[in-house]
Amino acid sequence: MPAFVPDLPVILAFAVAAFVLAITPGPDMALFLSRAVNHGRPHGMAALLGANTGLVVHTTFAALGISILIVTAPAAFLALKVAGAVYLIWLAFQAIRSGGGISLAAAGKRAPTLRESYLTGLGINLLNPKVVLFFVTFLPQFVDRHDPAAPEKLFFLGAEFIIVSLPVTIGMIYGAQGLVGLFTRSRWVEKALNWSFAGVFTAFAATILLAEGKR
DSSP states (O other), rough: TTTOOHHHHHHHHHHHHHHHHHHOOHHHHHHHHHHHHOOHHHHHHHHHHHHHHHHHHHHHHHHHHHHHHHSSSSSHHHHHHHHHHHHHHHHHHHHHSSSSSTTTTOTOOOOOOOOHHHHHHHHHHOOHHHHHIIIIIGGGGGTTTTTHHHHHHHHHHHHHHHEEEHHHHHHHHHHHHHTTHHHHHHHHHHHHHHHHHHHHHHHHHHHHHHHOOOE
């Protein structure tokens, strides 16, 4: 077996952990659902692709030890928390404002481009310190730090996390669009949806601000 491949028990244990984390609600999930419902599956998939690009970045930082500097440097971590929270609050504002990016698409309203949906997914992932903490504190537990192939194994596990979570997130995106008919038939349901997304984004903004780096 190549040196960069962890032992089978480690691969299986991490797959279970990755699946549990994938089905746990978070700002990424709220964004995928909102883009899929509002603007169609391609936008949900674009946001998903952006978030997964962010996961590749986090994996790289964790493997190279850069993320450790972020969570152990109070000023850097505080800046990341504030930036992430402000970004989520902005998304919450977009959800409830007239014609906002999270509102259901309507005739004459400008929809985001696929590039914008991709960048939003990338931003919401990169600016979430909870993700940084996961890749710094949880991911390395599956690798022996004295193993000379530890960085390569971290890359392997990061790729495994994406592979395991993709069926969950893709299924969620495809299921979300099936609700479009209900939302477009009822203005009350549309408002409830948008306020729900706003509440989710705001709640996660508050959670992010309470996140603490390693002590």
